[in-house]
Amino acid sequence: xxxxxxxxxxxxxxxxxxxxxxxxxxxxxxxxxxxxxxxxxxxxxxxxxxxxxxxxxxxxxxxxxxxxxxxxxxxxxxxxxxxxxxxxxxxxxxxxxxxxxxxxxxxxxxxxxxxxxxxxxxxxxxxxxxxxxxxxxxxxxxxxxxxxxxxxxxxxxxxxxxxxxxxxxxxxxxxxxxxxxxxxxxxxxxxxxxxxxxxxxxxxxxxxxxxxxx
Ligand SMILES: C[S@@+](CC[C@H](N)C(=O)[O-])C[C@H]1O[C@@H](n2cnc3c(N)ncnc32)[C@H](O)[C@@H]1O
Numbered sequence: 001x002x003x004x005x006x007x008x009x010x011x012x013x014x015x016x017x018x019x020x021x022x023x024x025x026x027x028x029x030x031x032x033x034x035x036x037x038x039x040x041x042x043x044x045x046x047x048x049x050x051x052x053x054x055x056x057x058x059x060x061x062x063x064x065x066x067x068x069x070x071x072x073x074x075x076x077x078x079x080x081x082x083x084x085x086x087x088x089x090x091x092x093x094x095x096x097x098x099x100x101x102x103x104x105x106x107x108x109x110x111x112x113x114x115x116x117x118x119x120x121x122x123x124x125x126x127x128x129x130x131x132x133x134x135x136x137x138x139x140x141x142x143x144x145x146x147x148x149x150x151x152x153x154x155x156x157x158x159x160x161x162x163x164x165x166x167x168x169x170x171x172x173x174x175x176x177x178x179x180x181x182x183x184x185x186x187x188x189x190x191x192x193x194x195x196x197x198x199x200x201x202x203x204x205x206x207x208x209x210x211x212x213x214x
Contacts, residue, residue, distance in 0.1 A: 001167050002046070002109075006069035008162045009047050016155060024206050025053045025104060027199065028133040031210045032100040034059040041098045043088045043120055044106025048074030048081065050133070054102070055081050062098075064088070065106075088116045096125040104133040108178040118191050124213045130193055131210045132184065135175045138204040147205060151175065181207045 005012070013021050028050060034040050036058030042051040045063030047070055055061045055078065063083045065071050074083045086092050088103070089112055101120040110116035120130045138144045151172040159168020179187060181198050184207070188196045193211025200207055 001164075001170065002065075002067035003069040005162075005164050005167045006047065006067065006073050008164070009070065009073070010049070012158065012162055012168070013049075015158060020202060021049070022053070024133055024201060024208070025050045027201065027208055028102055028104060028131050029054045029057060029059075031199075031208055032059075032102050032129055032131045034061075034100065038099040039097070041091075041093065041101045041120075041123060043091070043101060043103040043116070044109065045074060045083065046070045046104075046106065048078055048083060050102055050104040051081050051083070052078050062093075064091070089119060091119045091123050093123045095122055096128075098123050098128060099125060100129040100131065102131045102133070105135065107132050107134055108174045113179075114187065114191070117188065121191050121193055121211075121213055126213050128213050129210055130188065130213070131208065132188075133206070133208050134178065134184075135205060136178070136181055136200070136207040137175060139180075140204070143203045143205065181209070184209055185211075 034054035034057045038059045040059045040061050042063045045051045045065045051061045051063035064086045071083050101124050138147050156169045159165050185196045188211040194214050196211040198209040
């Protein structure tokens with residue numbers, strides 16, 4: 001599915017979020033501590049926007065994803081970043097090899113969320129950070145009402161215009177089945193991360209979770 005939508009992916013992100021996704025990625029890069037001399041893994045990197053944000057801060061970034069067409073777009077955008085194909089649920093990296101691991105809008109697509117997050121924690125060095133940027137379902141009106149209109153009606157309609165109705169019907173469904181912010185934080189804690197917390201932004205539609213490996 002992600003290979004199929006690779007060509008429209010960036011445009012759809014821009015339209016669906018009115019360009020705000022760049023700001024959210026910047027928050028994620030802050031939380032990951034992306035800076036010169038830091039090695040960061042961006043899991044499920046897609047077309048590479050979060051990897052590019054972190055590389056722009058001087059971090060040494062590896063972006064990984066299983067969809068070749070998404071990776072091809074990432075490489076076109078940032079030929080200097082190392083983009084590698086692989087499975088987030090069986091990362092091909094040594095234990096404790098990165099200062100931070102991030103995932104942007106990717107975790108809700110993992111077949112096994114616990115395993116994907118455990119892999120991120122495994123490859124991070126002690127003291128390193130795991131950061132999860134994800135869409136979350138707002139619970140309070142008026143945003144919950146707006147969100148449901150936007151996500152259940154507008155996004156699938158935009159998907160039809162973009163030529164892939166299935167992918168953009170899948171998107172709201174994948175968000176609904178994803179754990180809410182406290183449950184995701186509890187999972188990160190269960191996986192051994194400490195100082196777990198989260199920041200909600202965009203009126204509660206976007207959650208940035210972070211945890212530190214002891
Ligand atoms: C919605 S896109 C997000 C892309 C990018 N991180 C961003 O912020 O725009 C989700 C990405 O997760 C990737 N993905 C999903 N499950 C994966 C897995 N098990 N291993 C590697 N990549 C995966 C897909 O190929 C897709 O590129």
